Structure formats: structure tokens, C-alpha cells
Amino acid sequence: MFRLPANLSGRSYALLLAILALAPFILEWANQPFYLDLLSRALILGIAAISLNLILGFGGMISLGHAAYIGIGAYCVGIPSYYDYYSGWLHLALALSVSAIFALVTGAISLRTKGVYFIMITMAFSQMVFFTFLSMEEYGADDGLVIYSRSEFPEWLSMDSGVSLYYWVFAMLLLSLMFTHRLVHARFGRVIVGSRFNEQRMQALGFNTYRYRLTCYVISAMMCSVAGMLFGNFAGFISPDIMGWTRSGELIFMVIIGGVATFFGPLVGTIVFVLLEEFLSAITVYWHLIFGVMLVALVLFGKGGIHGWLSSWDRKDADYG
Amino acid sequence: MADQLLEINGLNKHFGGIFATENVNLSVERGTIHAVIGPNGAGKTTLIAQLSGQLKPDSGNIEFDGRSIINDSVATRARMGIARSFQITSVVMPMTLLENVMLAVQGGSGHSFGFWSPVHRDRAMETAAMSSLAEVGLEDRARRTAANVSHGEQRQLEVAMALAMKPRLLLLDEPMAGMGKEEGAMMIDILKRLRGDMTILLIEHDMDAVFSLADRLSVMVNGHVIATDTVENIRANKEVQKAYLGDGHA
Ligand SMILES: Nc1ncnc2c1ncn2[C@@H]1O[C@H](COP(=O)(O)OP(=O)(O)OP(=O)(O)O)[C@@H](O)[C@H]1O
Numbered sequence: 001m002f003r004l005p006a007n008l009s010g011r012s013y014a015l016l017l018a019i020l021a022l023a024p025f026i027l028e029w030a031n032q033p034f035y036l037d038l039l040s041r042a043l044i045l046g047i048a049a050i051s052l053n054l055i056l057g058f059g060g061m062i063s064l065g066h067a068a069y070i071g072i073g074a075y076c077v078g079i080p081s082y083y084d085y086y087s088g089w090l091h092l093a094l095a096l097s098v099s100a101i102f103a104l105v106t107g108a109i110s111l112r113t114k115g116v117y118f119i120m121i122t123m124a125f126s127q128m129v130f131f132t133f134l135s136m137e138e139y140g141a142d143d144g145l146v147i148y149s150r151s152e153f154p155e156w157l158s159m160d161s162g163v164s165l166y167y168w169v170f171a172m173l174l175l176s177l178m179f180t181h182r183l184v185h186a187r188f189g190r191v192i193v194g195s196r197f198n199e200q201r202m203q204a205l206g207f208n209t210y211r212y213r214l215t216c217y218v219i220s221a222m223m224c225s226v227a228g229m230l231f232g233n234f235a236g237f238i239s240p241d242i243m244g245w246t247r248s249g250e251l252i253f254m255v256i257i258g259g260v261a262t263f264f265g266p267l268v269g270t271i272v273f274v275l276l277e278e279f280l281s282a283i284t285v286y287w288h289l290i291f292g293v294m295l296v297a298l299v300l301f302g303k304g305g306i307h308g309w310l311s312s313w314d315r316k317d318a319d320y321g
Numbered sequence: 322m323a324d325q326l327l328e329i330n331g332l333n334k335h336f337g338g339i340f341a342t343e344n345v346n347l348s349v350e351r352g353t354i355h356a357v358i359g360p361n362g363a364g365k366t367t368l369i370a371q372l373s374g375q376l377k378p379d380s381g382n383i384e385f386d387g388r389s390i391i392n393d394s395v396a397t398r399a400r401m402g403i404a405r406s407f408q409i410t411s412v413v414m415p416m417t418l419l420e421n422v423m424l425a426v427q428g429g430s431g432h433s434f435g436f437w438s439p440v441h442r443d444r445a446m447e448t449a450a451m452s453s454l455a456e457v458g459l460e461d462r463a464r465r466t467a468a469n470v471s472h473g474e475q476r477q478l479e480v481a482m483a484l485a486m487k488p489r490l491l492l493l494d495e496p497m498a499g500m501g502k503e504e505g506a507m508m509i510d511i512l513k514r515l516r517g518d519m520t521i522l523l524i525e526h527d528m529d530a531v532f533s534l535a536d537r538l539s540v541m542v543n544g545h546v547i548a549t550d551t552v553e554n555i556r557a558n559k560e561v562q563k564a565y566l567g568d569g570h571a
């Protein structure tokens with residue numbers, strides 16, 4: 001299953017997962033419950049970043065509209081709850097199916113284009129979703145929608161307390177990591193990675209690259225909708241703001257900070273992003289500026305993101321970054 | 322009439338004012354090696370691209386095994402058994418040679434909607450890929466990244482990938498260009514061994530290779546096929562000598 005390599009980057013990630021697994025206990029002991037909230041948010045965005053990395057990193061499909069699927073997932077909790085349908089399974093099933101259908105339709109069109117056009121068209125579709133929710137007065141429009149109660153699951157799966165929601169998020173995170181890992185190394189992943197680097201050759205080998213990429217796009221969207229479903233529960237309040245194109249841009253940055261086309265990179269990138277955002281904004285109102293400079297420096301000098309930096313000491317891994 | 326695997330009729334393709342393919346008629350007999358020669362810019366690569374499906378002809382027809390493939394995609398034609406190598410090396414550079422050839426094997430072995438089992442544990446696929454690598458003499462390079470082997474070795478990888486598809490029709494676009502003398506000689510041996518097992522359309526500038534391999538030979542100039550005949554007859558053909566072969570080969 002999950003064989004962590006016995007090198008520096010591998011050990012760091014194992015340590016990270018151990019810390020995350022114990023975080024509620026550590027934070028309670030340190031009497032810092034606020035940080036559990038921050039960490040929950042980071043891990044939710046981490047799932048979204050991992051899903052984006054599947055298409056952006058491994059597949060070379062740079063989408064500037066991925067936050068739409070966070071929005072779709074969140075509203076699949078918000079709207080049923082508005083009508084007093086609180087079943088968690090219903091929310092989850094809705095999030096997965098609505099995102100799949102939307103990704104199938106928009107992906108089928110977007111994937112006819114390449115490069116900058118793909119970036120623009122994915123952004124356009126996500127803005128379409130953004131404005132749709134913005135115009136729906138019934139569901140709060142730009143004032144947003146309050147979710148009064150969390151998705152209902154059987155007792156042992158309840159996400160009602162802060163800690164139980166955190167473990168929901170953590171479990172989903174592990175699932176996405178494991179699923180991505182299996183997928184990339186399976187037949188499907190080979191085709192996806194091969195098409196990123198040389199689509200012409202992949203077609204000449206008999207692969208209908210369009211069909212495989214579309215499937216990958218749909219899988220990634222469904223994974224991201226789970227992050228959205230968790231976000232709706234976590235925040236208790238959702239508005240179209242969560243799926244603006246700047247949110248999609250932030251997701252891209254999280255992936256780049258951590259390391260494109262690596263398994264743990266997006267998670268690490270997201271945690272760093274959320275923590276930096278938190279601390280910098282506490283220090284100065286100009287934190288966006290500092291943040292921007294750091295990001296540019298990272299893109300220019302820090303090839304491979306944090307993962308690349310960690311593994312420059314044990315360079316011999318088979319990542320396709 | 323002999324058993325033709327490939328049948329090209331009245332094929333036309335132009336880029337702006339350039340007629341890269343003009344009314345080309347050509348048939349290739351099953352199990353033979355058919356070479357196409359011609360000066361730079363004659364339209365040889367353009368012809369291959371239309372056969373494998375990367376380029377759509379303006380008009381004309383291509384029949385493979387008695388069936389028109391003119392409307393089939395590149396991937397469909399590949400799965401029907403048409404493999405090509407590229408004149409300008411086109412492999413997955415960040416992958417190892419073994420991974421590249423395994424992709425070629427994978428392409429010919431059912432769908433790839435497998436989401437769970439790791440490919441690197443698929444012994445059958447690895448064995449098949451290794452044997453194709455061994456065939457072109459790359460077995461000891463299997464675990465090197467394609468970007469990190471020599472240009473000549475990348476050219477050999479091109480051919481190994483096409484062979485790994487176990488095609489019925491092999492389209493080779495100057496496979497020996499960029500190879501050293503030794504690798505070139507080895508490639509001639511490989512192709513000789515393949516004769517009969519598969520049908521080969523070979524584009525090659527190296528005349529020694531062409532003359533020692535080809536069962537039949539077509540000469541292309543300015544988008545036209547000006548002659549198709551046996552090697553001996555082409556060598557004796559005055560018009561061909563004038564148009565292409567020059568004094569050195571006469
Ligand atoms: N995509 C394209 N757009 C415009 N012109 C093209 C294109 N591809 C090929 N050509 C032109 O078509 C003609 C035939 O080119 P082609 O590459 O088929 O020749 P070739 O016989 O393979 O030559 P070489 O021996 O140099 O490989 C040339 O004049 C070339 O410039």
C-alpha cells in the first residue's frame with residue numbers, strides 16, 4: 001500500500017502524517033483549540049490541492065477553475081440543508097454526482113483546447129458557476145448561506161464535534177493521497193503522465209488520450225467536491241466567494257509551493273500557505289505583498305517546491321515532477 | 322494480383338502552395354519491405370503522417386487490409402496494427418526506456434482504465450518490453466531515463482517502441498538517421514529478421530541500407546511518386562538517376 005521511502009523526504013512525510021494524526025491531542029494538551037480549526041481548514045484545502053495536482057501536475061492540464069468544485073461540494077451540503085435534508089450520505093452522493101456531471105460536460109469542451117486556452121476556458125466555466133450562485137437569491141446570493149447543522153451520519157461517523165470533523169477530514173485526506181498514489185502508478189496513471197509529456201506519441205501507441213484525460217478530469221473534480229462537502233460542514237457558512245477564480249489561483253500556488261506532480265507536495269504546500277497567510281496577516285496589512293514576493297521567489301529559484309528542496313538531499317525518487 | 326496490405330489511391334495533401342503529396346498511388350504487399358526514397362522535402366514524412374493519421378489528406382483513399390481507414394483516428398489505426406517511428410525522436414523523455422516500451426506494450430493490450438494495480442509489478446508486460454529492448458540492443462539501458470541516453474540510443478528506442486506494439490504494418494521514418502555505423506548495421510539486421518513477420522514501409526536516406534533491405538522501392542520527388550519498382554530496375558532507371566540518385570550511385 002503506502003510504502004514510504006527511507007530517505008529524508010519520506011521520513012519527513014511520515015512524521016508529518018503522524019503529527020496530523022495526533023494533532024487534536026497535541027493541541028488540546030497545549031490548550032490551543034483555535035489551531036485545530038486552522039489545521040482542519042488547511043487539510044480540507046489540502047484535499048482540493050491534491051485533486052488539482054492530479055490534473056495539473058501529473059496530467060499537465062492547468063485548470064484555473066478548480067475552486068468551482070469546492071463550491072459545488074459545499075452547496076451540495078448547503079442547499080439540501082436549507083430544505084431540512086441533513087443526510088450526510090445524500091450530501092456526499094450529491095457532491096460526487098453533480099461535480100462528475102459538471103466536469104464531464106465542461107471537461108469535454110475544455111479538453112478540446114490546449115495551453116492558455118485551456119486555462120481560460122476552465123476559468124470561464126468556473127465563473128459561470130460563480131455567477132449562477134451569485135444570482136440565486138433563494139440561497140442567499142452574495143450574502144451567502146448559513147448551514148445550521150452538520151451533515152448527519154451514523155453515530156460512529158458523526159462529524160458534529162470539532163475533533164470528529166477533523167478526523168473526517170484527515171481520513172478523506174489519507175484516502176485521496178492513497179488513491180492518487182495507486183492511480184498514478186496504475187495503467188491509467190501511466191497514460192495520463194505519458195500524455196502530459198508527449199501526447200502525439202501516446203496517440204501513436206494506440207491511446208485515445210482525450211478519453212483518458214477527460215476521465216482524469218472527472219475523477220479530480222469528484223475528489224475536489226469532497227473537499228467542498230467538508231468545507232461546507234466546517235465553515236457553517238458558504239458564499240460564492242469560496243469559488244471565485246482567485247481561489248482557484250490560490251490552489252495552483254499551493255500545488256507549486258509544495259511540488260508539482262509529487263504525492264505529498266500539495267498537502268505540504270497547502271499547510272505552508274495557510275499558516276503563512278495566518279501569521280503574515282497578523283503581522284501586517286501588507287501581507288499580500290510579502291506573500292506575493294515569496295511566491296515569485298519560490299517559483300523562480302525553488303525548483304520543485306518544498307518537495308524538491310527536501311529531496312535534493314536524497315535525489316533518486318521516481319517522481320515525474 | 323498479390324496480397325496487398327496497404328493500398329493508397331490518389332492521395333493529395335497541400336500546405337498553402339506546396340504540394341507535399343500529389344496524386345500518390347502506392348501499394349505494399351503483405352510481408353515485404355517497401356522503401357521510399359527521395360530528396361529532402363519530397364513529402365516522405367507527410368506521407369507517413371497521413372498513413373498513421375496525424376495528418377488528414379485533402380483527398381484520396383487509404384485502405385489497410387482491405388478496409389478504408391481514412392476516417393479513423395491515430396489511436397484507432399495504431400490499435401488496428403499500424404505502428405510508426407518518428408524522424409524527430411518522439412518518446413516520453415522523463416520516463417525510463419523500460420517505461421517507454423512498457424507503454425507501447427500497454428497500448429496494444431486492452432484498455433487502460435486500470436486505477437489500482439501498479440504497472441511496475443506487471444511481470445508479463447515487463448518481460449515483453451524487455452524483449453523489445455533487447456531486440457534493438459538496449460537491454461542494459463532499460464532503467465536509464467530517456468532524456469539521459471545518447472541520441473543514437475533514443476533512435477533505437479523509437480524503433481523498440483514501434484516493435485513492442487507487434488504491428489502488422491510498420492512505418493519507419495529514417496530509423497537510422499543519427500545512429501552510429503554499428504547501430505545502423507544492427508538495425509539492418511533487425512529489419513532483415515522482421516521481413517515476412519510484418520510489413521514494413523521504410524523511409525531511409527542510407528542507400529546501402531535501402532538496397533540491401535527493400536523488396537520494392539518507390540522514389541518520391543516534389544510530392545510525386547515518380548517510380549515504383551524492384552531495387553535492380555530502379556537502379557537502372559535513367560530518370561530516377563537524373564532526378565535523385567545522382568552520379569555517385571549510378
Ligand atoms: N505542417 C506543415 N506545414 C507547412 N508545410 C509543411 C508542413 N509539413 C511539411 N511541409 C512541407 O511539405 C514538404 C514535404 O515535407 P516532408 O517533411 O514530408 O518531406 P520529407 O520528404 O520527409 O523530407 P526530409 O527528407 O527532409 O525528411 C516540404 O516542402 C515541407 O516544407
Ligand SMILES: [Mg+2]
Pocket residue numbers: 365366367408
Ligand atoms: Mg522527413
